[in-house]
Amino acid sequence: MDVILFLVFAGIAVVCAVNLVVQTHPIASAISLVGVMGSLAVLYLLLGGEFIAAVQVIVYAGAIMVLFVFVIMLLNAGAEQKSGGSLTARYLGIPLLIVLLGLLSFLIRIMLPPSEGVRFGGFTGGSPEAVGRVLFTRYLLPFEVTSVLILVAILGAIVLARKELD
Amino acid sequence: MSFLSLSLLKATVVAAVLLTTLAYLQWVERKVIAHIQLRLGPSRVGPHGLLQPVADVIKLATKEGFIPPHANKFLYLFAPFLAVTLALLSISVIPFGPEIEIFGIRTEMQLTNLNIGVLFLLAVSSMSVYSVALAGWASNNKYALLGGLRSAAQMISYELPLAVAVVSVLLLANTLSLRGLVESQSGFYIGFIPRWNVFQLPFPQVFAFLIFLVAAFAETNRIPFDMPEAENELVAGFHTEYSSLKFAAFFMAEYSNMITGTCMATLLFLGGWNPPVPTGLGANYFPSLVFAAGGAVALYHGLHPARSRDRYSLPVVALVFFLVAAMLLIPVVQGILAPVFWFGAKVGFLLFAFIWVRGTLPRFRYDQLMRFAWKFLFPVAVLNLLVTGLLVAVVSK
Secondary structure (H helix, E strand, C coil): CHHHHHHHHHHHHHHHHHHHHHCCCHHHHHHHHHHHHHHHHHHHHHHCCHHHHHHHHHHHHHHHHHHHHHHHHHHCCCCCCCCCCCHHHHHHHHHHHHHHHHHHHHHHHHHCCCCCCCCCCCCCCCCHHHHHHHHHCCCHHHHHHHHHHHHHHHHHHHHHHHHHHC | CCHHHHHHHHHHHHHHHHHHHHHHHHHHHHHHHHHHCCCCCCCCCCHHHCCHHHHHHHHHHHCCCCCCCCCCHHHHHHHHHHHHHHHHHHHHHCCCEEEEEECCEEEEECCCCCCCHHHHHHHHHHHCHHHHHHHHHHCCCHHHHHHHHHHHHHHHHHHHHHHHHHHHHHHHHCCCCHHHHHHCCCCEECCCEECCCCCCCCCCCHHHHHHHHHHHHHHCCCCCCCHHHCHHHHCCHHHCCCCHHHHHHHHHHHHHHHHHHHHHHHHHHCCCCCCCCCHHHCHHHHHHHHHHHHHHHHHHHHHCCCCCCHHHHHHHHHHHHHHHHHHCCCHHHHHHHHHHHHHHHHHHHHHHHHHHHHHHCCCCCHHHHHHHHHHHHHHHHHHHHHHHHHHHHHHHC
16 A cells, blocks of 8 residues: 555656656646645655655645745746757657666665665654654754754845845 | 444545535525625525525536636646645544544544644645635636735735644644644633633633634635635636636635634634533533524424414424434433534634624725734734743743
């Protein structure tokens, strides 16, 4: 059951990711990205990280991507023109991509030490309590530094937006 | 009984009750608004217009489903589908009562008991922005687009105070499971004040409750925050171009979101199915009393009929009410239905408040709406969270 669900949602994630690149309209691409985020959340859930899965949907799919879609709708960006594409890209692209993927997987296989396979639901540190405990003890400094970084980014955005008004 | 068949049975019951409530909520809304405005409301189809929802469903289902030219067909059809799916999905984690035993089968009165139930509800509600925004964009209509944009901005803005208000409750309860939240609110202070989160020490969550309710109005696009469908500015907003069953889907989603919002308020702040008075003071007999009183009123009007046909219809209604009241006195039935009665009564009261507000308040202007969210509601919610956190830390030490 877990394996079937994994294959289905991994498939959806890959199809959505490809669709994101192939689509010419920005809205369609953004919706595909939401699909990727959603299926990733299901994969987290399968692994036992229920808190991360919920946060993935709330933050990425539910807040950040809504802003993306909002901005695209506000600017009313139309579909991109499709360029014909060069002949080399058309005939050499896919074989080269397959070669690249094959090489990558081969390298990963021989470079990395053999590890135990992933067991579905085997990860037990995914509960909100566990995540909170680790976040506020072991990873306190990175967590706080990240929040300061985000604050700086917000302030920077406001300053940049102000300048444009004058 | 196996897990699968039990789940199917529960899902069937919940779906039947939910869909009936959805259909009749709309009738109740029209009736209540009509009486607020000194009108009669639906009164032609069936007695007191009680068959109006059936007529509406038949009308919507048999209308022509028109797809406007130049619309993005896939997203145009996907948006109402998404709206109704997400709206119906959230009912699956809401608990209606405690663990019960019927014919030797122990089960929880809930479809599925998630240990992150609160997060699940927030996730589903944050996804429902897409249905409105995409519907507005895909219709290829300027009014629909403006409605979709307004709703996207509004729903993101009001999600923040809503989530922060929920967090302060979670600090008190120390759990994310909806069932655990309700159980943490059982019991009474000095014998008669319920330990609901609106009264819970060290810091009663009255402010969080009010913030939650206001944000829930905005999240469900209801008056006074119904900017996405402000008809005097935007025709019908995001669903201008939708007809027949696609329109019905949006309609259903709106009412379903209303039910989810009120259920969440009940579970988080009003103690779920916990009665407002201790069992020693007769909490379990209260449901019978309410139904008996309803029966008595119907009987009185049946004996002093305003119209000739009331002489026969109202005594029958009274008899049904008395039978329900008598049934609720049986201990086994009482144990199962009394919590559901309290849950339903609280949800029903909040739903009435939603309708009441719609009949009372005018619509905000759009800039007022945004200023209210960011400059008042959100700071107040954060302040409430800080005070709650401080008091919880001091007391638990």
